[in-house]
Amino acid sequence: MLKYIAKRVLWLIPVIIGVSLIIFTIMYFKPGNPAQLILGSEATQAEIDALTEEMGLNDPFLVQYADYMKGLLHGDLGTSWRNGNSVSAEILSRFPVTLELAALSILLVCLIGIPIGVISAVRQYSVLDMVSVVTALALASMPSFWIGLMLMLLFSVQLELLPPTGADSFINFILPSITLAAVNLAVITRMTRSTMLEVIRQDYVRTAKAKGAGEVRIVMKHCLKNAMIPVLTIVAIQFSNLVGGAVLVESVFAMPGLGTLLVQAIRSSDTPLIMGSVIVLASIFTILNLVIDLLYSVIDPRIKAQFAK
Amino acid sequence: MRRKSTRLLSLFVIFAMVFCFTACGKEETEKVEMSGSGKDSNTVVVATSAEPTSLDPQFGEDTTTQRVVMQISDTLIGVDKDMNYVPKLAESWEVSKDGKTYTFHLREGVKAHNGEILTSEDVAYTVERGKASTLVAKAFAAIESVECPDDTTVIMHLAYASPIQLGYLSSPSTGIVNKKACEEMGDDAFGRAPVAYGPYEVVSWDSGDKITLKAFSDYWGGEPSVKNAVFKVYTDSNTAAIALQNGQVDVLLDVSTADVATLEANDNVTVYNGDSLIAFHLHLNCERTPFNNEKVRQALNYAIDTQAIIDAVFDGVGAVKMDSFIPKMSMSADMGSNPYGYDLDKAKALLAEAGYADGFECNILVTSGQQEKMAQVIQGYLQPLGITLNINVYEWSTLLSIVETGDYDMTILRIVAMIPDPDLSLYTRFESSQVYNFSKYYDKDLDKMLEEARICPDEAKRTEMYLDINQYLWDVIPTVPLCFTTVINAANAELNGYHTDPRGFVNVCELSW
Numbered sequence: 001m002l003k004y005i006a007k008r009v010l011w012l013i014p015v016i017i018g019v020s021l022i023i024f025t026i027m028y029f030k031p032g033n034p035a036q037l038i039l040g041s042e043a044t045q046a047e048i049d050a051l052t053e054e055m056g057l058n059d060p061f062l063v064q065y066a067d068y069m070k071g072l073l074h075g076d077l078g079t080s081w082r083n084g085n086s087v088s089a090e091i092l093s094r095f096p097v098t099l100e101l102a103a104l105s106i107l108l109v110c111l112i113g114i115p116i117g118v119i120s121a122v123r124q125y126s127v128l129d130m131v132s133v134v135t136a137l138a139l140a141s142m143p144s145f146w147i148g149l150m151l152m153l154l155f156s157v158q159l160e161l162l163p164p165t166g167a168d169s170f171i172n173f174i175l176p177s178i179t180l181a182a183v184n185l186a187v188i189t190r191m192t193r194s195t196m197l198e199v200i201r202q203d204y205v206r207t208a209k210a211k212g213a214g215e216v217r218i219v220m221k222h223c224l225k226n227a228m229i230p231v232l233t234i235v236a237i238q239f240s241n242l243v244g245g246a247v248l249v250e251s252v253f254a255m256p257g258l259g260t261l262l263v264q265a266i267r268s269s270d271t272p273l274i275m276g277s278v279i280v281l282a283s284i285f286t287i288l289n290l291v292i293d294l295l296y297s298v299i300d301p302r303i304k305a306q307f308a309k
Numbered sequence: 310m311r312r313k314s315t316r317l318l319s320l321f322v323i324f325a326m327v328f329c330f331t332a333c334g335k336e337e338t339e340k341v342e343m344s345g346s347g348k349d350s351n352t353v354v355v356a357t358s359a360e361p362t363s364l365d366p367q368f369g370e371d372t373t374t375q376r377v378v379m380q381i382s383d384t385l386i387g388v389d390k391d392m393n394y395v396p397k398l399a400e401s402w403e404v405s406k407d408g409k410t411y412t413f414h415l416r417e418g419v420k421a422h423n424g425e426i427l428t429s430e431d432v433a434y435t436v437e438r439g440k441a442s443t444l445v446a447k448a449f450a451a452i453e454s455v456e457c458p459d460d461t462t463v464i465m466h467l468a469y470a471s472p473i474q475l476g477y478l479s480s481p482s483t484g485i486v487n488k489k490a491c492e493e494m495g496d497d498a499f500g501r502a503p504v505a506y507g508p509y510e511v512v513s514w515d516s517g518d519k520i521t522l523k524a525f526s527d528y529w530g531g532e533p534s535v536k537n538a539v540f541k542v543y544t545d546s547n548t549a550a551i552a553l554q555n556g557q558v559d560v561l562l563d564v565s566t567a568d569v570a571t572l573e574a575n576d577n578v579t580v581y582n583g584d585s586l587i588a589f590h591l592h593l594n595c596e597r598t599p600f601n602n603e604k605v606r607q608a609l610n611y612a613i614d615t616q617a618i619i620d621a622v623f624d625g626v627g628a629v630k631m632d633s634f635i636p637k638m639s640m641s642a643d644m645g646s647n648p649y650g651y652d653l654d655k656a657k658a659l660l661a662e663a664g665y666a667d668g669f670e671c672n673i674l675v676t677s678g679q680q681e682k683m684a685q686v687i688q689g690y691l692q693p694l695g696i697t698l699n700i701n702v703y704e705w706s707t708l709l710s711i712v713e714t715g716d717y718d719m720t721i722l723r724i725v726a727m728i729p730d731p732d733l734s735l736y737t738r739f740e741s742s743q744v745y746n747f748s749k750y751y752d753k754d755l756d757k758m759l760e761e762a763r764i765c766p767d768e769a770k771r772t773e774m775y776l777d778i779n780q781y782l783w784d785v786i787p788t789v790p791l792c793f794t795t796v797i798n799a800a801n802a803e804l805n806g807y808h809t810d811p812r813g814f815v816n817v818c819e820l821s822w
Binding site for chain 2: 054082090093145153156160251252254260269
């Protein structure tokens, strides 16, 4: 088992190299001069040339890339071109907010989506099934920033129950997580529903029913774990997406998260910051996949047996 | 089986604990409370649309950075409401007849945030530092050397007469820094919490979130009335407007024109609308047919109704017509008015005279959003002339590289003057060698006029020169001047002492509840 984990962790290295090479190449060939962007529209050619030279942008591609990777080997993600702060410090400072937001959102999605999916499957074609499917799809069709603004207007401006913006304490995370959960609910609900339907049709479930087992026991003990495996995969993917991709919601609720950082970096062509953020996100995704794979073995003894061999 | 479920349970518990720790950890760091500051008469929360890159005065030459820097670092000279120069760290000053020697007499006993007294050494150090910085070098470029005959006298020797130098010395990028602290802290740490001579000092900077300042009790101008100032980043203007109405924010600096009506209707909020130093030009590529023909350019000026653009793109409140190439606040003189104006018949006549009675096809490069909307309005106004305008939307850096190749007919570019000096609204757009001369207008006579006006030490003569340049530009008309934007700010109605600043700044030490 440990060998397996070690092998998977080592996979991080080719992932990071691949990701960094791709992003670096894109940034290198992207039109535009980062130095010019930093200096603004009232700069003279002399100023632009001076800063371009200072930033090392005139060096050939491989030299710039090698410099970056050298730093990476020492754990140094470089310094941001926009404000000279260390990239790792910038990313780390955004972590608490982003992680909390993503975790809370995923928690809500699972707590609401999975039970509803299960019930929809068990009571297929019932009123609850239809209503939940339609609601989930409706929510998924609405833009996240719109849902966020509407929630803010209702709960913060009109009812004055919750703070509209900021990331100071737990209360501030309620509205944004509800917003993110609403948009991501549909996938989990539908996925749970369809896998549960598949599992319910299995022979062993029919056997259990014939044996006289109660419905709740059948669902919880026999069906749920089997249905969860594909759902867990989707949950992991959604969590990774939320960590880096909750830009719109972060912007609407004025929360300093990783998504906003990445978009700002792209706007200013801030290569070190983009590279650092993407590498961190790719690493999170890889490690998360590993965790989920390990969780599979917890849930499904057949998978666990493979490791025992 | 029981082991598996306990394992799952323990995983969940760990997850929940980590979650709670991160949530609690954040709460403890909140010392300066941000709850609706109307109830807290010691704090003013300012909403700004972007975060400064650094708080080091010699590191930031954009409005966002300077907004915060000006609270922390005082300059030698200040400006009043009408953009006239007033004493700040310098009690008085003299400029030599040839404009190449500036003598400043510093105020006595000015304390820095670390208790050190301001001396001419600090000023000399700041100048040296500024000249070495790639970002703000131009603010110090004219200064060749600095002499410090005694602790309170600073003599600056300029390499050439540069009347704009006084303007630069009033800009936050020339904010004086304390030499001792800067050398001790090193540039990086200094950029996060500079030690200077302004009314506020930095308490904390939560990256991407907010910057917290507190009043400096030994400020030379007396401790400010507002004890705490928080600059919070709100990238979404709707959210910021809601926060202002809620009392979570006290001053909103970048009010979107769409929010103006709502805010004006709100009794808790006062909306301020003032002149700015920002202009939008429709640049016509004068190196290409038909725009190399002056008559065609004139025709376009008659064909486009700029008021329509102001109404459609700026909701009628965010911009005003341009009656000169120089913003009102940059020069106190009667600059006349726009000799063109919306006149479709004249436009058609001129176009026919130039030989394009049936119009032509051309393209325009714009960025998405505001510029795209402007292009659409322009497209509509060019249609009756038979001119088909193709709108090409690009991301900014791509647009810049296309402009470099010269393969375009028109583009829209705004010009932001950071200081109320006419040169900053003209030089970088109309001088031949400039990167941002998007009209590709190369005129040796105009170049000469611009260069001479730049270094003319006699103020009255200088004003005359700029009036001539303004008139000349109306004659050769390399662009279609579209509009001057306005500075729209909104503040809590109970806040006293607020007024707009054409540079987009707010002076927190002037405010009180």
